[in-house]
Amino acid sequence: MELYRLTISELRDLLDKKEVSVKDVVNSIYQRINAVEEKINAFVTITKDDALKRADEVQKKFDLGMAQNGKSVLGIPLAIKDNMCTKGIPTTCSSKILYNFVPPYESTVTSRLMEQGYILIGKTNMDEFAMGSSTENSGFHVTKNPWDLKRIPGGSSGGSAAAVAADECVAALGSDTGGSIRQPAALCGVVGLKPTYGRISRYGLVAFASSLDQIGPITKNVRDSAILMNILSGNDPLDSTSAPVTVPDFTAILGKDINGMRIGIPKEYFIEGMEEEVESSVKEAVKKLESVGAIPVEVSLPHTGYAVATYYVLATSEASSNLARYDGVKYGFRAGGRDLMDMYMNTRAQGFGAEVKRRIMLGTYALSSGYYEAYYKKAQQVRTLIKKDFEEAFRQVDVIVTPTSPTAAFKIGEKTADPLQMYLSDIFTISVNLAGVPGISIPCGFTSNNLPIGLQLIGKHFDEESILKVAYAYEQTTLWHKRKPDL
Amino acid sequence: MKYEAVIGLEVHAQMLTETKIFCGCSTQFGSGPNTQTCPICIGMPGVLPVLNKKVLEFVIKTGLATKCSISPYSRFARKNYFYPDLPKGYQISQYELPICEHGYIEIVVDGNIKKIGITRIHMEEDAGKNIHEEAGNYSFVDLNRAGVPLMEIVSEPDIRSPQEAVEYMKKLRTILRYLGVCDGNMEQGSLRCDANVSNRPVGQKEYGTRTEVKNINSFKFVEKALEYEIKRQIKVLEDGGKVIQETRLWDSTKGITESMRGKEEAHDYRYFPEPDLVPITVDQRWIDEIKSSQPELPDIKRERFVSEYSLTEHDADLLVSEKALADWFEEAVKLRGQPKAVSNWMMGDLMRLLNAENKSIEECPLTPNQLVGMLRLIDNGTISGKIAKTVFDEMYKRTKEIATVAIETAYLFDIKASADVIVKEMGLTQISDES
Numbered sequence: 021m022e023l024y025r026l027t028i029s030e031l032r033d034l035l036d037k038k039e040v041s042v043k044d045v046v047n048s049i050y051q052r053i054n055a056v057e058e059k060i061n062a063f064v065t066i067t068k069d070d071a072l073k074r075a076d077e078v079q080k081k082f083d084l085g086m087a088q089n090g091k092s093v094l095g096i097p098l099a100i101k102d103n104m105c106t107k108g109i110p111t112t113c114s115s116k117i118l119y120n121f122v123p124p125y126e127s128t129v130t131s132r133l134m135e136q137g138y139i140l141i142g143k144t145n146m147d148e149f150a151m152g153s154s155t156e157n158s159g160f161h162v163t164k165n166p167w168d169l170k171r172i173p174g175g176s177s178g179g180s181a182a183a184v185a186a187d188e189c190v191a192a193l194g195s196d197t198g199g200s201i202r203q204p205a206a207l208c209g210v211v212g213l214k215p216t217y218g219r220i221s222r223y224g225l226v227a228f229a230s231s232l233d234q235i236g237p238i239t240k241n242v243r244d245s246a247i248l249m250n251i252l253s254g255n256d257p258l259d260s261t262s263a264p265v266t267v268p269d270f271t272a273i274l275g276k277d278i279n280g281m282r283i284g285i286p287k288e289y290f291i292e293g294m295e296e297e298v299e300s301s302v303k304e305a306v307k308k309l310e311s312v313g314a315i316p317v318e319v320s321l322p323h324t325g326y327a328v329a330t331y332y333v334l335a336t337s338e339a340s341s342n343l344a345r346y347d348g349v350k351y352g353f354r355a356g357g358r359d360l361m362d363m364y365m366n367t368r369a370q371g372f373g374a375e376v377k378r379r380i381m382l383g384t385y386a387l388s389s390g391y392y393e394a395y396y397k398k399a400q401q402v403r404t405l406i407k408k409d410f411e412e413a414f415r416q417v418d419v420i421v422t423p424t425s426p427t428a429a430f431k432i433g434e435k436t437a438d439p440l441q442m443y444l445s446d447i448f449t450i451s452v453n454l455a456g457v458p459g460i461s462i463p464c465g466f467t468s469n470n471l472p473i474g475l476q477l478i479g480k481h482f483d484e485e486s487i488l489k490v491a492y493a494y495e496q497t498t499l500w501h502k503r504k505p506d507l
Numbered sequence: 508m509k510y511e512a513v514i515g516l517e518v519h520a521q522m523l524t525e526t527k528i529f530c531g532c533s534t535q536f537g538s539g540p541n542t543q544t545c546p547i548c549i550g551m552p553g554v555l556p557v558l559n560k561k562v563l564e565f566v567i568k569t570g571l572a573t574k575c576s577i578s579p580y581s582r583f584a585r586k587n588y589f590y591p592d593l594p595k596g597y598q599i600s601q602y603e604l605p606i607c608e609h610g611y612i613e614i615v616v617d618g619n620i621k622k623i624g625i626t627r628i629h630m631e632e633d634a635g636k637n638i639h640e641e642a643g644n645y646s647f648v649d650l651n652r653a654g655v656p657l658m659e660i661v662s663e664p665d666i667r668s669p670q671e672a673v674e675y676m677k678k679l680r681t682i683l684r685y686l687g688v689c690d691g692n693m694e695q696g697s698l699r700c701d702a703n704v705s706n707r708p709v710g711q712k713e714y715g716t717r718t719e720v721k722n723i724n725s726f727k728f729v730e731k732a733l734e735y736e737i738k739r740q741i742k743v744l745e746d747g748g749k750v751i752q753e754t755r756l757w758d759s760t761k762g763i764t765e766s767m768r769g770k771e772e773a774h775d776y777r778y779f780p781e782p783d784l785v786p787i788t789v790d791q792r793w794i795d796e797i798k799s800s801q802p803e804l805p806d807i808k809r810e811r812f813v814s815e816y817s818l819t820e821h822d823a824d825l826l827v828s829e830k831a832l833a834d835w836f837e838e839a840v841k842l843r844g845q846p847k848a849v850s851n852w853m854m855g856d857l858m859r860l861l862n863a864e865n866k867s868i869e870e871c872p873l874t875p876n877q878l879v880g881m882l883r884l885i886d887n888g889t890i891s892g893k894i895a896k897t898v899f900d901e902m903y904k905r906t907k908e909i910a911t912v913a914i915e916t917a918y919l920f921d922i923k924a925s926a927d928v929i930v931k932e933m934g935l936t937q938i939s940d941e942s
Contacts, residue, residue: 105553125546226552231782260557260785341585344596345550387777
């Protein structure tokens with residue numbers, strides 16, 4: 021049996037019935053990695069020795085009957101994006117400036133997974149500091165889209181999405197600041213969920229833009245996302261922006277009837293420049309939802325046109341400050357220099373890549389005295405308007421449906437010369453981060469070149485249940501998520 | 508032309524919390540370098556600050572004591588600049604929405620009460636410390652202090668002379684010490700002061716160009732540095748020059764202020780709201796709770812001492828300058844009355860003996876009970892006031908000796924160091940005329 025092909029819930033079943041051992045599962049994953057990783061390059065660090073050791077420990081606990089109850093990821097191999105701190109294991113953010121950084125602490129999300137007995141398979145590649153939409157901005161290497169090795173996997177969680185799509189892990193964690201989970205999930209044909217801001221602790225997530233960053237699961241199907249959400253969600257005393265909101269059992273909602281649910285179609289989201297096949301797939305998906313009882317309603321999100329500009333002021337402002345700590349003094353890369361200022365400048369000049377520098381400069385400019393009012397402050401005001409757009413729309417509908425990305429995966433190098441073109445890749449996902457609401461991307465078709473297309477479902481604050489419910493209902497009517505790339 | 512100085516003070520007070528402002532590290536002073544640090548206060552990637560509630564309570568206490576309004580909604584902000592002792596490359600401080608605003612402190616100027624406005628009080632984290640190696644081409648960074656909670660208390664430009672500035676600082680220190688929120692030690696740096704100074708012709712409404720004087724680290728230097736800077740500015744003005752807006756550093760060994768950086772080199776701190784911390788909302792119930800647990804503050808205490816014990820304003824003012832001193836006084840008066848006599852002995856002989864040893868009232872070996880015992884002997888004519896001085900000195904000396912050898916000594920004081928025993932042993936009884 022090809023264990024690496026299976027989902028969390030399928031493996032759980034086999035493990036619980038003792039038909040396979042944790043080691044069987046872990047070995048199967050590493051065999052798969054051996055076979056395909058050379059082509060994909062999804063990982064920055066592969067933690068095979070630790071994983072095998074951990075598999076033994078977990079198996080022991082399991083055999084003693086000490087651990088299985090309710091522990092849904094016990095013995096399940098997962099990959100973690102390399103911006104989440106893992107104690108004793110390098111955490112680089114795919115940046116040269118952190119190439120040798122080994123955190124002495126564990127992020128809250130990985131601690132929670134660890135308590136449940138997960139097996140860390142490796143740390144995945146990303147755009148440096150999560151800044152990018154193609155994973156081409158990695159300081160180390162480019163990750164390939166498993167569906168077409170000449171194309172990008174999306175980004176910034178491109179490594180995680182590609183690893184899940186190529187069956188190099190059962191599921192993965194990504195982080196999403198402007199679409200970094202949903203866009204690569206769409207481009208790799210997997211499921212990616214960005215939860216409500218504050219739903220999951222950010223403690224241990226290396227910050228890009230603190231008011232927008234959220235961690236979330238990238239999985240092979242909707243059920244696995246719900247399973248991971250159950251573990252990851254909830255208030256954390258180490259993150260005061262994590263919300264003290266009760267966490268439902270997200271798996272309980274799956275399979276419930278969506279008959280009569282109102283799904284909003286924002287008129288501003290069907291724009292020029294969108295690939296025709298993407299548009300038709302999404303419209304097809306809406307019809308499918310209608311066929312199982314959902315009621316489509318046209319809604320308006322009038323400030324959508326300002327989202328990208330707003331995002332690139334706020335995210336870069338926060339980033340310019342968040343990345344100030346990488347000065348070569350205490351950890352990470354340090355370049356030489358004549359004096360302190362020279363050392364700072366050389367370290368940052370050599371340690372950061374071009375896109376990171378571009379964003380630090382943009383953000384520094386936007387916060388500078390004399391410009392603050394016109395940029396940062398104005399952007400905050402627009403952010404409030406975008407939030408209100410969603411509140412208004414959600415008075416009429418339960419969820420909103422949009423394409424995840426205006427195009428399917430583009431070619432490696434196609435947009436690197438034009439940052440603005442690259443930024444527009446996140447045009448449908450960015451508003452969701454600005455509003456702080458949850459969004460999920462699920463496979464909804466393929467282009468004629470066999471490239472996956474993603475459907476985005478957006479929910480109200482802390483209502484991941486509704487988007488999971490609709491996503492699951494849609495998934496039940498299609499086979500898109502079952503398709504595998506030919507590797 | 509006659510000039511008038513206009514001074515505003517920015518005071519940084521280290522708060523006496525057990526732990527740092529955004530993590531659980533100890534704030535204790537004097538430990539080995541970098542031993543009181545964790546990933547949060549040294550700014551490692553991915554960690555997040557969480558506000559210490561005690562810090563908020565302390566700053567609210569201070570705000571209430573200085574008649575500020577407490578904002579029901581306030582925010583932290585990031586102040587961005589690069590320096591090796593600032594591990595994150597920004598300091599978490601408050602900017603647009605400080606926790607306390609619009610208060611005042613009363614000081615006494617030429618026998619009259621003068622209000623010095625408090626513009627704002629806000630919370631922030633302290634930075635670490637750079638230690639520069641004289642010989643080597645390198646410096647050390649100690650981050651024990653990074654994340655120690657500070658409050659910045661900003662006054663209005665209401666101060667008109669170096670003496671008023673000293674009075675203001677003393678009063679502020681007394682209040683902070685009464686509240687137990689800061690130990691007020693300027694030499695150790697737990698109370699630090701920067702001054703904005705300008706001069707204008709007497710009668711002119713507009714302010715002159717100001718300079719900011721930094722590094723003033725004792726009460727003596729508050730006066731000296733300001734006197735120097737005022738004279739320097741007036742000389743510039745009288746010579747027909749213009750004061751340049753700049754930051755100047757007080758050099759206490761040379762006794763002068765020197766230019767540190769001009770307006771052009773001033774930092775652009777790029778303040779913006781701290782996204783890692785949620786806005787602070789303070790509910791009125793908590794403020795009321797804190798209000799009801801506030802100690803009696805020096806101004807109220809002074810008024811009470813004047814009305815209840817018929818002390819002079821001057822004596823009452825001195826007694827309330829330290830809470831421990833006021834407590835010592837009240838304990839003695841409770842035992843025997845005679846507030847005037849108690850006050851005189853405290854202000855005179857007791858202070859003389861303590862000052863000779865550079866001791867504070869907290870370190871005073873004598874108990875109020877011992878003083879009262881001696882007053883009783885004066886009252887019943889056993890000793891004269893003159894002999895009492897000898898008895899008092901002996902009592903102090905003996906008590907100090909007992910206190911250094913035994914720990915639980917209070918009861919021993921009355922056996923070996925009471926005025927009764929001393930008078931008997933030394934044969935100091937007053938010979939009465941009738942005999």
